[in-house]
Amino acid sequence: MTQANNVAPLFRDLAKVEHEHHVACQSCALYRLCLPLGLHSDDLAQLDKIIKRSQSLSRNQSLFDSQAPFKSIYVVRSGAFKTTISASNGREQVTGFYFPGEFIGMDAIYSQSYQSTAKALETSSVCELPFERLQEFGAAMPQLQVQMMSRLSKELSSDKNLMVLLGKKTAEEKMATFLVSLSRRFQDRGFSATEFQLSMSRGDIANHLGLAVETVSRLFGRLQDDRLVRLEGKSVTIEDLEALQKLCG
Known part of the structure; x- marks a missing residue:
């Protein structure tokens, strides 16, 4: 586990x-x-x-x-x-x-x-x-x-x-910023900065970021294809944190 x-x-x-x-x-x-x-x-x-x-x-x-x-x-x-x-x-x-x-x-x-x-x-x-x-x-x-x-x-x-x-970021920048923020917050709590659970739904993420649910799913797929993150259910593994940070805009 x-x-x-x-x-x-x-x-x-x-x-x-x-x-x-x-x-x-x-x-x-x-x-x-x-x-x-x-x-x-x-x-x-x-x-x-x-x-x-x-x-x-x-x-x-x-x-x-x-x-x-x-x-x-x-x-x-x-x-x-x-x-x-x-x-x-x-x-x-x-x-x-x-x-x-x-x-x-x-x-x-x-x-x-x-x-x-x-x-x-x-x-x-x-x-x-x-x-x-x-x-x-x-x-x-x-x-x-x-x-x-x-x-x-x-x-x-x-x-x-x-x-x-x-208001100012692209959809990709919003998603990258969201994941980097979660990474830092989990690290502050003594847990891994690159492996954590998404307790919220994709609908909640989309609502929070001002995106469509389909856009969130597409962005997750793109980040996986680019080998920046890996998703298994609600488990997230950030495989290239530095590259993800660069996407934050």
């Missing part, structure tokens, strides 16, 4: 073990990717008391819905999620994909209501951070406020990158 095939089960097993033993933030395998990084141990222990660790969400189960009152920020603990917004004509736009250690719901802080609907792409779990309690802690913990600002900045950067991706 390849490392790519092991990614999702490992995250699910990790979450199960940590739920059963109530592991604190500092002992979590995702600690270095998450909000509490850099806090003193006493502060971290206090913060850990307000974090709610969810039971598993099944595939397609909603974490929150658009326009629901904002109460908490969520950190993906295992599995993966997608966020969508609904246009006036009823069509949905996939605005993002989220993996372990990444935050969901940050864009709701200003409006005090969630701006999108978040659904699990597979069996998943989250850590819930009640925002009012976070604010209380932030007043006494400058490092926590720094981390919050850093996360907000990252959200803004991602939004701008998506605008460029959808």
